[in-house]
Each structure stands twice: as C-alpha cells, then as structure tokens.
Amino acid sequence: MTTSPGITLKGQHRIGGRVLFDADLLIPGGQWTCLLGRSGVGKSTILRLILGLETGGLFSGSFAATDGMPLAGRISYMAQSDLLLPWLSVLDNVCIGARLRGESPHFGRARDLLNRVGLSDHTDQKPATLSGGMRQRAALARTLFEDRPILFLDEPFSALDAGTRADMQELASDVLQDRTVLLVTHDPAEAARLAHQIIVMSAQATQNWPVPETVALREINAPETLACQAKLLAYLRGIAA
Amino acid sequence: MRFRDILMTLLIGLGLWQALVIITDAPHFILPSPWRVAQAAYKSRVIIAENTWVTAIEVVLGLLIGTLLGVATAIQLAMSKTVERLMLPILVFTQAVPVFALAPLLTLWFGYGMGSKIVMAVLIIYFPVTSAFHDGLTRIDSGYRDLSISMGAGGWNFMRYIQIPQALPSLGTGLRLAAVYAPIGAVIGEWVGASKGLGYLMLLANGRAKIDLMFASLIVLACLTVFLHITIGVLATRLNRYAQGVTN
Ligand SMILES: Nc1ncnc2c1ncn2[C@@H]1O[C@H](COP(=O)(O)OP(=O)(O)OP(=O)(O)O)[C@@H](O)[C@H]1O
Ligand SMILES: [Mg+2]
Numbered sequence: 165m166t167t168s169p170g171i172t173l174k175g176q177h178r179i180g181g182r183v184l185f186d187a188d189l190l191i192p193g194g195q196w197t198c199l200l201g202r203s204g205v206g207k208s209t210i211l212r213l214i215l216g217l218e219t220g221g222l223f224s225g226s227f228a229a230t231d232g233m234p235l236a237g238r239i240s241y242m243a244q245s246d247l248l249l250p251w252l253s254v255l256d257n258v259c260i261g262a263r264l265r266g267e268s269p270h271f272g273r274a275r276d277l278l279n280r281v282g283l284s285d286h287t288d289q290k291p292a293t294l295s296g297g298m299r300q301r302a303a304l305a306r307t308l309f310e311d312r313p314i315l316f317l318d319e320p321f322s323a324l325d326a327g328t329r330a331d332m333q334e335l336a337s338d339v340l341q342d343r344t345v346l347l348v349t350h351d352p353a354e355a356a357r358l359a360h361q362i363i364v365m366s367a368q369a370t371q372n373w374p375v376p377e378t379v380a381l382r383e384i385n386a387p388e389t390l391a392c393q394a395k396l397l398a399y400l401r402g403i404a405a
Numbered sequence: 406m407r408f409r410d411i412l413m414t415l416l417i418g419l420g421l422w423q424a425l426v427i428i429t430d431a432p433h434f435i436l437p438s439p440w441r442v443a444q445a446a447y448k449s450r451v452i453i454a455e456n457t458w459v460t461a462i463e464v465v466l467g468l469l470i471g472t473l474l475g476v477a478t479a480i481q482l483a484m485s486k487t488v489e490r491l492m493l494p495i496l497v498f499t500q501a502v503p504v505f506a507l508a509p510l511l512t513l514w515f516g517y518g519m520g521s522k523i524v525m526a527v528l529i530i531y532f533p534v535t536s537a538f539h540d541g542l543t544r545i546d547s548g549y550r551d552l553s554i555s556m557g558a559g560g561w562n563f564m565r566y567i568q569i570p571q572a573l574p575s576l577g578t579g580l581r582l583a584a585v586y587a588p589i590g591a592v593i594g595e596w597v598g599a600s601k602g603l604g605y606l607m608l609l610a611n612g613r614a615k616i617d618l619m620f621a622s623l624i625v626l627a628c629l630t631v632f633l634h635i636t637i638g639v640l641a642t643r644l645n646r647y648a649q650g651v652t653n
Contacts, residue, residue, distance in 0.1 A: 217551045241555040247548045250650035251570045263566050264558035290650035310556065 168194045168313035168344040169233065175225010177209060184209065184221060187370045189363060193230055196337070196345045196380060198355035200373075200400065201365030207348045208244055210365075211316045215241055229314075240310035244318045244348075246303035248291035254278065255287040258306045277305040280335055282328070296323040304332065314344045321354065330384060333358055337381040352400065356393040357382050364396075366403055373399075437617040442624070445617035452606065457625050459601040463519050463591040464633065467526020468583055474527065475534030475579065479572075482535075483542035484564060496532065504529045505593055512598040522594035522602065529590035530583035537582070541575025542568050573648045577641030584637035588630045603629075 170193035177184045185206040191197045199207050212219050214227055214235065229235050248257045258278060259269035278287050281301040291299055300323040307315065320336070321329045336345075337358060349355055355362050358380055362373035373396060376388035383389060419439050426438045433441055446453060478496075482489045508525060515521035545568055553563045595604025603626045610618035646652070 212551070215551075215555055217554060218547070237557050239555065241552070243548060243551065245548055247546075247552050249549070249567065249570070251648050252650075260552075260566065261556040264553055264556050264562045266559060266562055290652070292650045 168342060169238070170194075170230040170344055171214060171227060171235070171314070171346075172230060173210070173214065173225070173227035175223055175227070177206060177213065177219070177221050177223045179219075179221035183367070185365065185367055185370075187225075187365070189370055191344060191346055192361060193344050194342045195360035196340075196347060196358050197361045197363060198359040199346060199348045199363050199365060200350065200352070200355055200396070202400070202403065203350075205365050205367060207365060208318055211241070211318055211346065211348065215239060215316065235314070238312055239314040239316055240307050240312040242303055242307040242315070242317045242320050244322075246291075246299045248299055248302055248306075250291055253288050253290060254283060254294070254302050257291065257302060258309050260306065261310050274305070274309055277308050277339075278302070280339075281305045281332065297325060297328060300324060301328075301332065304336070308336070308339055312343075315340060315346070317345065317347045319348055319350065322350070329354075334381060352393045352396040353384070353389075355396060356389045357384060362396070364399065364403075434614055434616050437620055441617045442620045445615070446621035446624075449618055449621065453621060453625055456601055456603050456606045456622070457629065459519065460522075460588070460591055460595070460603040460626070461629060463522040463594070463602065464526060464587045464629070466519075467523045467591060468530065468580075468587045468633075470523065471527040471530040471583060471587070472534055472580065475531050476538055476576065478531075478535045479538035479542055480564065480569070482539050483568065484560065496535065500532055504590065508593055508597040511594065517598050517600055519601075522591045522599065525594035526587045526590035529586045533582040533586065534576070534579040537579030538572055538576045541572030544575075545571060570648055573644040574641075577644040580637050581634075581641055584633045585630070588626065588633065592626065 171189070171191040173187060173189045173191075176186050187210065189210075199210070201207055209219050209221070213223055216236065227235075229238070248254075249260065252260065255271065255274055255278065256263075258274040259271065262269035275284070275287060278284055281304055283298060283301055283305065286294060286298065286302075291302065294302065300320065304320055307317065307320070317336075321332050324332060333354065347354075347358065356376065359375050360380055362375050364371045364373050374392075376382060376386075376392050378386065378388055422439050426436055429436065437445070478492075482492055504525065507528065508521075511521040511524050511528075515524050542564075549567050549571070550563075553567060558566075591602070592604035592607075595602040596608060599605040603622050607619050607622045607626075610616070610622060
C-alpha cells in the first residue's frame with residue numbers, strides 16, 4: 165500500500181479558560197505511537213481534536229499530515245466506548261461505515277475480520293447479547309474494516325482478558341502493518357510491546373519515552389520489553405502522585 | 406394488561422353500574438341497566454356494526470395519514486436547521502388553535518362524508534406524532550454522530566441508518582398518544598355533521614330518547630379505542646425492542 169502519512173501537532177488546548185494541555189507531537193508515518201498519561205489529562209481530546217470532533221474547548225496551534233494533504237477521510241477512529249448500534253447485527257455493525265457512505269459493503273471482508281477477532285460464531289447476533297470484551301472486539305473489527313492509512317485507537321483492548329488482549333494486539337499489529345497508528349493506552353506492558361514510539365502526556369508537556377531497541381511487536385516476556393514496562397510504570401506512578 | 410385483568414375490570418365495572426341503577430332507582434330513560442343496554446345493542450346490532458365500521462375506517466385512515474405526515478415533518482425538521490427554525494414556531498402556534506373549533510369549518514370544506522372526519526383525526530394526531538418523533542431524532546447519542554463524521558457519512562445516510570432507528574421508541578410514544586386522540590377527533594367530527602358513524606349514532610339515539618342505544622354506541626366506541634390502544638401498544642413495544650436489539 166502507499167505510505168501512510170504522519171501527523172504533527174503543536175499547540176495549547178484550553179477548556180473554559182483553563183489550559184488542559186500543552187503539546188508538541190510528531191506521530192511518524194507507518195508506525196505505532198502509544199500515548200499514555202493519567203486519566204483526564206486530555207488523551208482522548210487530542211484524538212478528537214485531530215479528527216475535527218467537538219472537544220468542548222479551544223485549541224490554539226496547528227496540526228497537519230506530514231504529506232501536506234488534508235486529514236479528513238483518512239483516519240479510522242475507535243472511540244473509548246464501542247458505539248455499536250443495538251438494532252444491527254454484529255456483521256452489519258462492522259459494515260456500517262460503508263452503509264453510511266452509501267457504498268455497498270464487502271461482507272466477505274467483514275466476515276473475515278470477525279473471524280480474526282474470534283466472533284465468527286456471533287456475526288448474526290445483536291450487540292446486547294455480547295459480553296463487554298466481545299463488543300470491544302466487534303468495534304475493533306469495525307475500525308479495521310474502514311481500511312484507512314491512519315488509525316486512532318482509544319484504549320481498544322481495555323475490556324479484554326489478558327490472553328485475548330495479547331491475541332488482539334498481535335492481530336492489530338499484523339493487519340495494521342505500515343499504517344500510522346496512534347494508540348491511547350493505560351497499560352505500560354501494551355506500550356512496551358507494541359510501540360515504535362511512546363509519548364507520555366502531562367498537562368505541561370508531551371514527552372518521548374525511550375522504547376526498546378528491538379522491533380515491535382515484541383515478545384511479552386523479552387527482558388527489554390519487561391524493563392521498559394517496569395520503568396514506564398514507575399514513571400507514570402511518579403507523575404500521578 | 407393481561408386478559409384476566411381486563412375481564413375482572415369489566416365485571417367490576419358492570420357490577421358498579423348495576424349497583425348505581427338499583428341505588429338511585431333512576432328511570433331507564435335516564436340511566437338504563439346493563440342488561441337493557443345489552444338488549445338494545447343486540448336489537449340494533451346491524452346499525453351499530455355499520456356505524457362502527459365507518460368510524461373505525463376514519464380512525465385508522467386518520468392514524469395512517471397523520472403518522473406519515475408527522476414522520477415526514479419530523480425528518481424534515483431534523484434534517485435542516487433552517488426548516489426547524491422556520492417551522493417549529495409555526496407548528497407550536499397552530500397548536501394554540503383548538504382543533505375542535507375547526508370541526509364546523511372542516512365539515513364545510515370536506516363535506517358530511519368521511520373526508521372531514523379523517524382530516525380531523527389527522528390534524529389532532531399530527532402534532533403529537535411530529536413532536537415526539539422529532540424529539541427522538543434530535544436527542545441522538547453524540548458518540549454516534551462522531552462515529553459517522555469520522556466515517557464520512559452523508560446527512561441522509563446518517564438519518565436513515567442511525568437517527569431514524571434510534572428514534573423509533575419515541576415514535577412509539579407519539580403513536581400511543583395518537584391512538585387515544587384519533588377516535589376523539591373522528592367522533593367530534595361526526596357530532597358536528599355526519600350521516601354515519603358512532604358519533605352520529607349517539608346523537609341520533611339521544612335525539613330519539615333511545616338512551617339504551619346511546620349507551621350501547623358509547624360502549625362500542627370505548628371498546629374500539631381500547632382495542633386500538635392495545636394494538637398500538639404492542640407495536641410501540643416492538644419498536645422499543647427493535648431499537649434496543651432485544652429479541653422477544
Ligand atoms: N466536551 C467536553 N466539554 C468540556 N470538557 C471536556 C469535554 N471533553 C472532555 N473534557 C474534559 O477534558 C479533560 C480531558 O478529557 P479526556 O477525555 O481527553 O481525558 P483522557 O486523557 O482521555 O482520560 P481517560 O484516560 O480517563 O480516558 C477532562 O477533564 C474532561 O472533563
Ligand atoms: Mg480517554
């Protein structure tokens with residue numbers, strides 16, 4: 165596929181006059197960037213800002229794709245809540261983007277993705293009959309179905325059990341090779357495993373955190389993964405206090 | 406409402422009625438006993454059936470047309486802020502005119518036949534259906550809107566695939582109101598001027614001092630309304646379940 169663009173963002177975001185965050189980001193194209201920071205620091209807000217959605221605040225600064233083209237229509241977004249439509253089957257939920265754009269959905273591809281997230285036996289069920297983790301995997305399949313060069317994933321694996329989470333990380337890493345991914349997570353282990361780049365966000369600044377030399381996707385129990393994870397956790401606890 | 410409960414309520418109602426007749430000792434041309442009314446109903450069953458049929462058609466057609474118009478208006482209002490700003494005050498203002506006051510005019514314009522009664526029923530349910538559905542269409546979960554924007558949805562597709570299905574329970578609420586109002590509209594239309602229908606039959610019976618027949622017509626009208634209420638209730642429950650994605 166054609167190379168996925170990166171994104172730069174620099175500026176200050178205010179909500180009701182109060183500065184929420186001051187950020188200076190470079191999200192490299194074709195790589196996974198993990199964004200961490202304590203709850204309420206504005207991680208989701210950054211995603212929504214770049215997506216052009218309502219943030220309830222005012223941003224002074226600028227952001228752009230590194231290839232100079234508009235960002236609109238090139239980002240697939242998985243929000244923090246699954247946003248599955250209760251009246252549609254899981255399969256139809258995965259295809260909703262195509263429907264909303266007035267295209268005829270490629271059901272084969274949707275089924276294939278559902279198969280890969282382990283929901284092949286549930287394609288005709290309604291979301292209300294699924295568990296929280298199953299719903300999140302359905303939302304992941306819907307996000308992957310969009311097939312866009314940039315992906316914004318807001319805590320996409322938060323509702324999954326440890327085993328399924330590791331599986332889904334591997335799946336996403338495989339499907340999204342060479343895409344630009346911005347992943348918000350609270351899990352240092354996830355960041356240590358998946359990231360080409362880690363950004364730790366606080367109200368004052370955004371800070372690049374060193375990642376292991378090895379290539380992502382890393383082994384969960386590799387020493388450098390564990391070391392990175394441990395240091396990151398210690399740091400996050402420090403800034404939370 | 407379970408069938409047994411309905412039956413119980415009915416029996417209690419009949420008992421109270423009979424008790425009232427005995428206690429007040431009212432003459433039968435003021436307050437006929439249930440038994441007298443039943444006899445009258447049986448004797449006039451053909452004429453009651455004919456007139457019930459007319460009223461039922463007026464009510465059902467009024468409901469259908471009023472719902473279609475209300476749904477179309479609500480979608481128009483929700484699709485365009487400009488239309489909403491221009492139309493909503495007008496809609497609210499027209500509600501200040503009591504629809505009943507229009508009945509003589511409607512009879513003048515649409516004649517003594519079914520037409521004026523259907524229009525009456527349409528007018529009376531149009532606003533409740535429109536405002537309930539419009540409310541549902543605009544009270545959309547903002548997350549869905551964000552999702553659609555990020556997916557590049559067109560306005561009509563968002564309406565069709567998300568707003569409308571999500572608003573179906575609100576439409577159900579509007580329809581429940583409409584089911585109560587529509588028969589009132591039709592019967593008032595018949596009172597003002599008609600040669601058929603339950604409202605007409607009630608007036609006729611009253612004029613000829615056939616109070617038992619009048620009571621019989623009244624009870625049939627009540628049954629018609631209750632039947633409609635239950636049917637629409639079932640429909641509204643289905644709309645709810647559909648929108649929530651729960652089957653049976
Ligand atoms: N629409 C809005 N209007 C006003 N304030 C908002 C709005 N959206 C978010 N905020 C505020 O902005 C701050 C950052 O919210 P945001 O959702 O970006 O945090 P987050 O870093 O994603 O947190 P979490 O890890 O809990 O998801 C919060 O204090 C929140 O109250
Ligand atoms: Mg968040």
